[in-house]
Amino acid sequence: MATKGMNKINRIRTFALSLVFIGIFIMYIGLFFDSSPIIMTITMILGFIFVIASSGVYFWIGMISTSTVKVECPNCGKITKVLGKVDVCMYCDEPLTMDPELEGKEFDPKYNRKSHNNT
Numbered sequence: 644m645a646t647k648g649m650n651k652i653n654r655i656r657t658f659a660l661s662l663v664f665i666g667i668f669i670m671y672i673g674l675f676f677d678s679s680p681i682i683m684t685i686t687m688i689l690g691f692i693f694v695i696a697s698s699g700v701y702f703w704i705g706m707i708s709t710s711t712v713k714v715e716c717p718n719c720g721k722i723t724k725v726l727g728k729v730d731v732c733m734y735c736d737e738p739l740t741m742d743p744e745l746e747g748k749e750f751d752p753k754y755n756r757k758s759h760n761n762t
């Protein structure tokens with residue numbers, strides 16, 4: 644996994660986008676089976692299901708987006724969305740928490756800081 648895009652909403656978005664590509668890819672594969680209408684129909688339906696599923700996931704993102712909290716990232720200063728108690732910044736992957744008790748447990752807040760050589 645790349646270091647970017649670990650934010651929960653970003654990850655779900657990536658998942659939904661990949662579903663679209665998988666669906667299109669399956670339908671594209673189906674085009675090679677033009678001699679077999681059954682396989683072509685199955686791949687078309689399967690690809691269609693993937694595309695439908697992705698729009699379902701996009702709908703789900705819309706639903707859970709209402710429960711996110713907008714916070715200003717202490718690391719890069721941009722406004723990011725936090726889903727749940729612990730999440731990371733959408734832009735710089737700075738670990739963020741809504742619960743002070745979790746600070747430094749599930750995520751180390753110093754994890755992504757470049758400057759902690761102030762001894």
Ligand SMILES: [Zn+2]
Nearest residue numbers: 716719732735
């Ligand atoms: Zn940030």
